[in-house]
Amino acid sequence: MEALAFSHLTAVYPESDRPVLRDVSFSLEAGEFAVLCGATGCGKTTLLRFAKRELTPRCTHTGTVTFCGTAVEALEARTAAAQIGFVMQHPEQQIVTDRVWHELAFGLENLGVPQAVIRRRIAEIASYFGMEDWLTKDPASLSGGQKQILNLASVMIMQPALLLLDEPTAQLDPLAAADFLTTLQRLNRDFSVTILLAEHRLGAVIPIADRLLVMENGALTADGSPRSVLEKLPENAPVMAGMPAPVQLFRAVGGSGVCPLSVSDARRTLLPQFRAEIRTLPEPAPRPETEPALAFSGVYFRYQRRAADVLSDLTFSVQTGELYCLIGGNGAGKSTALALASGVLRAYAGTVRVFGKKIADYKQRSLHQGCVTLLPQDVQTVFLKNTVAEELAEIDRDYPAALKDFPFDLSAMLPMHPYDLSGGQQQIAALAKVMLTKPRLLLLDEPTKGLDAQSKKLLADVLYGLTERGVTLLVVTHDIEFAAEHADRCGFLSQGALISSDTPRRFFSENVFYTTAVSRMTRGKYDGAVTVADAVALCKLNGREER
Amino acid sequence: MRSFAEMNPAAVTVHLLLTACITIFCMEPVLLGISLCAAIAFYLMKNGTAHRSFHLFALGVPALFAVLNPLWNQHGSTVLFVINHRAYTAEALCYGGVTGIRLAAVLYWFRIFSEMTDSEKLFYLFRFLSPRIAMVLSMAIRNLTLYREQMKKIQQSQRALGLYREAHLIDDVRGGARVFSVLLTWALENGIITANSMSARGYGTGRRTSYVTFRWHLRDAVLLGISAILAAVSIRAVAAGAMHWEFYPVCDAPPHGLLWTAGIGAYLLLSLLPLIYEGKEMLTWKRLRSHI
Numbered sequence: 001m002e003a004l005a006f007s008h009l010t011a012v013y014p015e016s017d018r019p020v021l022r023d024v025s026f027s028l029e030a031g032e033f034a035v036l037c038g039a040t041g042c043g044k045t046t047l048l049r050f051a052k053r054e055l056t057p058r059c060t061h062t063g064t065v066t067f068c069g070t071a072v073e074a075l076e077a078r079t080a081a082a083q084i085g086f087v088m089q090h091p092e093q094q095i096v097t098d099r100v101w102h103e104l105a106f107g108l109e110n111l112g113v114p115q116a117v118i119r120r121r122i123a124e125i126a127s128y129f130g131m132e133d134w135l136t137k138d139p140a141s142l143s144g145g146q147k148q149i150l151n152l153a154s155v156m157i158m159q160p161a162l163l164l165l166d167e168p169t170a171q172l173d174p175l176a177a178a179d180f181l182t183t184l185q186r187l188n189r190d191f192s193v194t195i196l197l198a199e200h201r202l203g204a205v206i207p208i209a210d211r212l213l214v215m216e217n218g219a220l221t222a223d224g225s226p227r228s229v230l231e232k233l234p235e236n237a238p239v240m241a242g243m244p245a246p247v248q249l250f251r252a253v254g255g256s257g258v259c260p261l262s263v264s265d266a267r268r269t270l271l272p273q274f275r276a277e278i279r280t281l282p283e284p285a286p287r288p289e290t291e292p293a294l295a296f297s298g299v300y301f302r303y304q305r306r307a308a309d310v311l312s313d314l315t316f317s318v319q320t321g322e323l324y325c326l327i328g329g330n331g332a333g334k335s336t337a338l339a340l341a342s343g344v345l346r347a348y349a350g351t352v353r354v355f356g357k358k359i360a361d362y363k364q365r366s367l368h369q370g371c372v373t374l375l376p377q378d379v380q381t382v383f384l385k386n387t388v389a390e391e392l393a394e395i396d397r398d399y400p401a402a403l404k405d406f407p408f409d410l411s412a413m414l415p416m417h418p419y420d421l422s423g424g425q426q427q428i429a430a431l432a433k434v435m436l437t438k439p440r441l442l443l444l445d446e447p448t449k450g451l452d453a454q455s456k457k458l459l460a461d462v463l464y465g466l467t468e469r470g471v472t473l474l475v476v477t478h479d480i481e482f483a484a485e486h487a488d489r490c491g492f493l494s495q496g497a498l499i500s501s502d503t504p505r506r507f508f509s510e511n512v513f514y515t516t517a518v519s520r521m522t523r524g525k526y527d528g529a530v531t532v533a534d535a536v537a538l539c540k541l542n543g544r545e546e547r
Numbered sequence: 548m549r550s551f552a553e554m555n556p557a558a559v560t561v562h563l564l565l566t567a568c569i570t571i572f573c574m575e576p577v578l579l580g581i582s583l584c585a586a587i588a589f590y591l592m593k594n595g596t597a598h599r600s601f602h603l604f605a606l607g608v609p610a611l612f613a614v615l616n617p618l619w620n621q622h623g624s625t626v627l628f629v630i631n632h633r634a635y636t637a638e639a640l641c642y643g644g645v646t647g648i649r650l651a652a653v654l655y656w657f658r659i660f661s662e663m664t665d666s667e668k669l670f671y672l673f674r675f676l677s678p679r680i681a682m683v684l685s686m687a688i689r690n691l692t693l694y695r696e697q698m699k700k701i702q703q704s705q706r707a708l709g710l711y712r713e714a715h716l717i718d719d720v721r722g723g724a725r726v727f728s729v730l731l732t733w734a735l736e737n738g739i740i741t742a743n744s745m746s747a748r749g750y751g752t753g754r755r756t757s758y759v760t761f762r763w764h765l766r767d768a769v770l771l772g773i774s775a776i777l778a779a780v781s782i783r784a785v786a787a788g789a790m791h792w793e794f795y796p797v798c799d800a801p802p803h804g805l806l807w808t809a810g811i812g813a814y815l816l817l818s819l820l821p822l823i824y825e826g827k828e829m830l831t832w833k834r835l836r837s838h839i
Contacts (some may be wrong), residue, residue: 081748096686096689097686098689106750110750110752112756114756118756138689237825339703345704365706368706368708368709369709378704381697381705395708422624448666531837
């Protein structure tokens, strides 16, 4: 049976002259798990919203969207609310009430379900999602991943037949994202919920999806099982850069047979096709030693007198002109370390030196005048004005000249309100604003959050441009693939202390669990291959195994 | 039997409101004394010797009031002494003392109420008045915390961007005003997403039910019934004037009849109910523990 069908949907926003959706047609069978991918701003959100009666965008449109044979706009209000679930990107803002149990009850209350039934459903769903312990908590005290699971649970409690998700993991760290996706997969298998998931972090999604839909500029360019789509997709398609590492490697070296989707697939079918006479790539020349721009020595920090230490004996330094990536799990103290480096927080023991001078010795806020700038994780907090243009002019009136090397196209964003931008665009606009302060030491907290693969490459270009001009960069990130590809050095933070620190190649090949997909794939066959480019180079150097 | 705080919030609230209201509308020293002693005893039982500053406030301010009242109040016939050509009378002191006891008792009862009622219970209580108000209340509580945190985050980011250029008061105020204005925008923007999430989950599609976490048991009905009967007797006595006291020109009360005795007895029981419940619970636990 058809759960959802789009037929020839074309839509145009009122103030715009070009359609946001062009002749979109596809249908999902009941119980299918479909992934919709495409670059930021290609129309994924608009497409999803057309399938949800309450959130239908105010566009002029032609074509129809039907849910189980009925046009979506003709659905009865309560059926539409209960049968079609929608989960959005921001975990925090979707939560309505101040108790977890009440959040779960909210949807059923709206539908007028009797109390005894609500009680039963809450108990059931809490046990299914393993959230009994949080029922009486305030949602604000939950982690981002838990909040998103709560959002999913409070939609699932209404027993929807169709679940629409708009980049639900974009704001989560990889571990929480993987948990969320596993939960989705379980829902799909256990209850045959039809799922349409918009995503650009495809590594974890593609192996579990039944269908892959690719969008470009408002049009569907590919539709089918993930394998068939990936085999047909042109090499230069924008979504290609976001594909899982096994797929990228397969395409780049022209592997034969079926396209591997996961690390184990690749180890089994793809890598045996190549010889392994040359096991390592030549070590690149080490960076010349420079003066440290930032040095932590024996730093301790805690948020409250009686609380536990968040940083304990943290010692490390970042050299001038270096791109240093600090990685580690949730609560390892990464963001706290950045806050200390930016002078927002003060250590209770140990010293933090910026360009050789103790932070406490920077008088009159001179620390933040062209010296140290922090791009926080929640980039919305960077904006104060009504348009992006005003935002940039506030720091530097002549911002077009100052940003002429900036690879992102800001022109479309300039007249817009910063809050109207998508998550990825906000990240870019905030980066532009922060760069205008011309810092010598730039601290970035999760700069790749919400960015699609294409934008990540441009971000890397921006960072390279900065280090070439001698700017020092300290990047805190969960994105180990990004760190492996672009960092000069990586540091691993755990329990508030630095466990190891090295060049990405040595760092990730010595790590066993906390490492890149390529490193896990090539382990035992090649040494020190951590990025797709490394693996491609090694495969090409060695050549194919002769049969 | 469960402890008093674990009874249904509605029953507990009705009991505490009745106890406090009778205290407010009565000027009978014996009844007020009972009320204050019962409240303090229960408070100590729940909190031990913590919150000393509250005790100091709740007892100190009324005591001060009692001592100072005769300075303004010139009524009364028994002059104790004269300051500044003004008489300091025993009756005014007495009146001040009784009013002070009343104030202290009410302070303790409300403190007990607020300590026993968290946002969840408050939400449950408001639902009796209006489910809509309860919903708004729940969202407001959540949003206040959200706004406070966002404000702090914005301030930190802006400081790290060098927005506050000088360590000047004017610069700080200007920066603060800008942060506040952007916080308003953020709140509105945030509100739209929340509203979307609400309508996506069927808010406003018709009659709502209200999911209630506190169940109604027989023991709650018993507490409510006992409270109502005892309060009715006391109120009857107060209304009939059996609890009436004259302070001026001399302290005087009508002769203590049957109604007075009944009223005082009923109030004594009413104000001791929390202690009785709590005490029984404690004993039960002790007994259970000695068996283990």
